[in-house]
Amino acid sequence: MRTRTSRYTTLTVVLLVASALLACVAHAQPTGASRLTSDDPNNWPMYHRSYDGYRYSPLAQINKTNVKDLQVAWVHQSGVVIQGLEATPLVIDGVMYYIASNNRVFALDGATGKEIWHYYTKLDPVVTTLFFQPYNRGLAAGHGNVYFGTLDGRVIALNMKTGKEAWVTTLLDTKKCSCNFTGAPLVVKDKVILGQTAGELPIQGKIFAVKAADGSKAWEFNTIKNDPKSWGGESGKFGGGGGWMTGAYDPALNLVYWGTANPAPDYDWGGARPGDNLYTSSVLALDPDTGALKWYYQEIPHDDWDYDSGLGESLVLDRDGKKLLVHQNKSGFVFVLDRTNGKVANVWPMTHTYNFVKTIDPKTGELIERNPPREVGKPKFICPWIAGGRSWNSGSYSPKSKLWYNTAMEVCEEVTVEKQTPVTEPAAGLFFGGDQVAKHPPGGEAYGHLDARDPVTGERKWTVHYKYPPIGSVLSTAGDLVFHGDLEGVVRAYDGDSGAELWNFRTGSGHRGGPISYSVNGKQYIAVPSGLGSLVLGLYPALWPEVEHFPAGSAIFVFTLK
Amino acid sequence: MRSSKLIVGVTAAALLAAVAIGWLVDHSPGFAQGANAAGAPPFDLSDSKVIGEGAQLFRQTCTGYCHGKDGGPSRAPKLRGAKLERSYIYGRITKGSPNGMPGFETIMPRENIWKLVAYVLSLAKAEDP
Numbered sequence: 001m002r003t004r005t006s007r008y009t010t011l012t013v014v015l016l017v018a019s020a021l022l023a024c025v026a027h028a029q030p031t032g033a034s035r036l037t038s039d040d041p042n043n044w045p046m047y048h049r050s051y052d053g054y055r056y057s058p059l060a061q062i063n064k065t066n067v068k069d070l071q072v073a074w075v076h077q078s079g080v081v082i083q084g085l086e087a088t089p090l091v092i093d094g095v096m097y098y099i100a101s102n103n104r105v106f107a108l109d110g111a112t113g114k115e116i117w118h119y120y121t122k123l124d125p126v127v128t129t130l131f132f133q134p135y136n137r138g139l140a141a142g143h144g145n146v147y148f149g150t151l152d153g154r155v156i157a158l159n160m161k162t163g164k165e166a167w168v169t170t171l172l173d174t175k176k177c178s179c180n181f182t183g184a185p186l187v188v189k190d191k192v193i194l195g196q197t198a199g200e201l202p203i204q205g206k207i208f209a210v211k212a213a214d215g216s217k218a219w220e221f222n223t224i225k226n227d228p229k230s231w232g233g234e235s236g237k238f239g240g241g242g243g244w245m246t247g248a249y250d251p252a253l254n255l256v257y258w259g260t261a262n263p264a265p266d267y268d269w270g271g272a273r274p275g276d277n278l279y280t281s282s283v284l285a286l287d288p289d290t291g292a293l294k295w296y297y298q299e300i301p302h303d304d305w306d307y308d309s310g311l312g313e314s315l316v317l318d319r320d321g322k323k324l325l326v327h328q329n330k331s332g333f334v335f336v337l338d339r340t341n342g343k344v345a346n347v348w349p350m351t352h353t354y355n356f357v358k359t360i361d362p363k364t365g366e367l368i369e370r371n372p373p374r375e376v377g378k379p380k381f382i383c384p385w386i387a388g389g390r391s392w393n394s395g396s397y398s399p400k401s402k403l404w405y406n407t408a409m410e411v412c413e414e415v416t417v418e419k420q421t422p423v424t425e426p427a428a429g430l431f432f433g434g435d436q437v438a439k440h441p442p443g444g445e446a447y448g449h450l451d452a453r454d455p456v457t458g459e460r461k462w463t464v465h466y467k468y469p470p471i472g473s474v475l476s477t478a479g480d481l482v483f484h485g486d487l488e489g490v491v492r493a494y495d496g497d498s499g500a501e502l503w504n505f506r507t508g509s510g511h512r513g514g515p516i517s518y519s520v521n522g523k524q525y526i527a528v529p530s531g532l533g534s535l536v537l538g539l540y541p542a543l544w545p546e547v548e549h550f551p552a553g554s555a556i557f558v559f560t561l562k
Numbered sequence: 563m564r565s566s567k568l569i570v571g572v573t574a575a576a577l578l579a580a581v582a583i584g585w586l587v588d589h590s591p592g593f594a595q596g597a598n599a600a601g602a603p604p605f606d607l608s609d610s611k612v613i614g615e616g617a618q619l620f621r622q623t624c625t626g627y628c629h630g631k632d633g634g635p636s637r638a639p640k641l642r643g644a645k646l647e648r649s650y651i652y653g654r655i656t657k658g659s660p661n662g663m664p665g666f667e668t669i670m671p672r673e674n675i676w677k678l679v680a681y682v683l684s685l686a687k688a689e690d691p
Contacts, residue, residue: 082662129664131624178669386626420622427669435621437631538627541635548635 042519044091047138047184048394049516051249052316055396056476057517061524063479066561067493067503073525073560074113078104081509081552083135084533088184088473088514089556090141096518096527097146097160100554101134105148107163111520113558117163124152126175131430132197135533137245137312137392138184138514140192143212149181149194155210157192169215172196177203178428183245183312188256188288191218195243198223199261199280199308202422202431205242207258207284209291219291223260225278232274238422238431239273240264241280245312245392248325249288250339256288257316257325257339262300262308265433266386267417269376272433276301281309283327283335285342295342299329299365304372305356305415306386307331313394315404319456326397326455332389332408333360336456348458350451351389353410353441356382373415373434385413386436387469387536394514396476397455401496404455405482409469411446411543412439438542446543450474450484452499462499468544471534472511475526483526485511487540487550491528491557509553512537526559600652604673607648607680616681619674628663633685638663642688651679 038050041058048055062070078085078100089098095116096108103121108114127133133151140147145157145166153172158165174180178201185194191209198205204224211218223241224231231239240263247258263280265272279293281300286293299309307330315326316339325339332351337344344365358369373380387409395406413436423429440446448469452461468487475483476496485491487510493503513529531554540547605612620629626636633641638661655675658665666675 082660126668128658129666129669131627131664133664134662416621418618418621429669430622430624432622435626435631437626437634535627538630538636538638541637542630545635548637548640 043093044089044516044518045141046090046186047088047140047246048248051251053248053314054399055394055474055514056398058478059517059519059524060478061519062477062481062517062526062561064481064495064502067479067481069562070493070503070505070526070559071562072505073558075558076106076108076113076556078106078554080104080134081531081554082533084509084512084552085529085531085554085556086135086512086534087138087529089516089527089529090139090146091516091518091527092141092160094520095160096556097139097141098529098556099136099139099148101136101533103136103148103150105139105146105158105163107160110518110525111523119158119163121150121156123150124174127151127180129427130174130178130180131200132180132182136182140185140187142187143190145212147185147187147192147212149183149185151180151182153180155181155185155192155194155215157212157215167215169210169217171208171210171217176427177201179203179205179242186246186249186256187212188249191288193247193256193288195245195258195310197244198242198264199240199244199306199310200264200266200430200432201240201428202238202264202424203428204237204239205261207243207286209288221284221286221291221293223279227278230275230278235273235275238264239277239280240431242310244310247312248314248316250316253323253340254287254289255285255294255339257314257327258284258286259309259311259314259327260284261310262303262306264431265420266306267373267415267432267434268302268304269417269419269433270374273302277303281307283309283314283325283337283342285339297335297337297342297344297365299327299333299335300331300367304370304374305331305382307356307388311388311390311392315397315455317397317455324456326404328390328395328406330388330390331356332384334455334458335365346456349389350406350408351384351410353383353412354389356384373417376417376419379414379416381412381439382415383412383441384409385411385438385539387411387539391471391536393471393473393512396474396482398476398496400478401476401480402454403452403461403496405450405452405474405476405484405496407448407450407470407474407484409448410441411469412441413437414439438539440543450494452482452496464494464499468540468547470511471536473514475515475517477517483515483528485515485528485530487511487532487547489530489532491515491530505557505559507553507555507557509551509555523560528557528559530555530557600649603676603679605676607676607683609680612677612680613684616677616679619678620681633682633688634690641682641685642690643686645686646682648679648683651682652676655679
């Protein structure tokens with residue numbers, strides 16, 4: 001009897017423990033890493049929605065027939081309009097998470113917009129001395145937390161349910177380096193990966209991984225190679241680089257693809273940084289577990305124009321048995337690489353306005369007849385401008401239409417190179433090595449466009465013209481729709497097959513962030529960040545003076561069917 | 563009872579005064595964050611050499627993206643042709659602005675800030691190209 005009671009007791013304890021464990025697992029699952037693989041069509045669980053970087057929603061309730069009936073479901077205001085709203089929101093299990101300027105983070109009911117919690121980051125005053133502020137491009141989520149890099153060099157994890165700090169890790173000495181985090185991190189397995197700003201600073205930019213569980217640093221990768229052949233003299237000490245936007249991930253190859261920023265100084269007056277300046281303006285394939293470099297491809301060796309590779313868009317694409325990576329460079333050229341080894345498969349231009357090279361060899365990736373601004377004090381006409389053939393906003397690839405919907409800018413500039421001594425005390429100062437002013441292309445007005453193209457060949461199916469070069473990201477959906485917002489504050493839905501405009505709505509401020517789609521309780525929503533702001537926007541009024549007065553803003557507009 | 567009324571009255575008056583002072587500080591054109599700390603410039607602000615050095619510092623400190631090349635049009639206020647007080651310019655450069663302009667007080671020597679002031683003052687007479 002005594003033995004039987006003891007056995008029952010033991011069995012009961014085992015069952016209780018097992019139940020508790022199961023309950024823990026069940027509780028953890030909704031925000032656990034396994035739910036963040038974009039398998040659930042209702043969610044938008046990471047910056048580009050999926051590891052392949054497509055920014056494509058498989059939802060089709062809103063389609064070409066009924067998109068005309070879209071109406072506002074709710075609007076949320078972040079309350080800080082400085083530099084607008086540059087982020088792409090996340091939605092997981094009906095809750096929207098987004099980050100605004102000054103590192104304000106919100107959790108909202110995805111159906112109503114009602115606030116669940118907010119977290120206003122207490123920032124170090126050093127932030128007010130920085131160039132890269134106060135914007136942020138996005139959050140990451142997983143393991144029960146949302147993660148973001150801060151304007152003062154930290155990574156913060158917030159509990160997804162409560163908004164309370166789970167952990168805070170300082171990675172950068174922002175007071176010294178004037179560098180910080182503005183791009184969305186990427187959660188890969190048990191790690192949170194993010195890169196720092198550095199391209200215009202006399203420092204060495206890095207990419208970091210911290211452990212999602214406690215924020216402890218797992219690895220860091222220095223984007224400035226310690227190699228005197230690649231960096232003559234002491235130039236590597238001030239080489240810039242970094243990886244300020246978000247990468248992509250291929251689970252099958254277990255590789256993270258991360259674009260790096262330009263070298264510093266941006267312009268080389270001749271001898272400023274002898275060598276090819278690895279690993280700046282490159283695509284890196286890193287082992288997410290260790291940070292080990294598996295391969296790299298330098299798109300712009302010895303970058304003379306600030307055409308960095310850090311725009312944050314890498315499409316993981318399989319075609320004809322080939323594992324490809326489609327990567328947008330700021331020069332406007334698209335590099336199609338074999339993502340197993342970094343070999344060039346094709347190179348094609350998104351823009352037709354360029355003179356920084358005659359062309360780029362589509363077979364080898366070689367820059368043919370480089371045209372660098374080198375002569376000190378003498379303005380040189382260069383295309384595209386420093387904002388790029390495209391900025392850091394992303395296009396969207398639809399695996400249904402097999403088209404890549406991507407924006408481009410046909411704008412030139414006049415660059416004047418100027419010798420500059422790097423300033424590192426008391427804090428790193430900007431290190432451009434020259435300045436520039438926007439110019440119209442030869443024989444015409446500057447403009448922008450949204451194209452539907454084959455991502456591998458560049459073949460164009462349709463194009464839409466914009467007076468002001470657009471800087472907002474693109475969304476495509478299984479409803480055969482393409483959403484994109486312009487500089488004047490109008491978001492439009494296009495027919496993904498023809499480019500015909502099917503719907504529009506004026507949000508009142510221009511678009512720099514990323515529209516998304518999600519579903520709650522069987523109802524599909526389109527969420528559009530609206531809020532004009534951006535460093536590159538400062539370049540526009542030289543060509544379009546009226547842009548100086550385009551209103552800033554910072555709001556999420558959410559639309560659904562009537 | 564009387565003493566509690568007195569405390570409430572004094573507290574309310576103090577709060578009102580604080581709010582009023584805060585408002586005045588916030589809205590006074592002379593406040594210009596740091597203007598009082600400017601003191602006298604260490605050199606003649608109309609000296610062309612000083613202005614030239616200020617222009618170089620201006621170019622190296624976010625021209626184009628911020629105030630536009632040579633103080634031309636941008637999203638930040640256009641400086642060409644702008645009639646601004648010396649102390650106001652000094653205050654803005656040292657402390658920045660709530661609209662996003664960085665403050666340079668802790669990262670730039672005072673002498674360089676005055677060179678920038680000299681350059682910005684010189685832009686008052688500049689005409690658009």
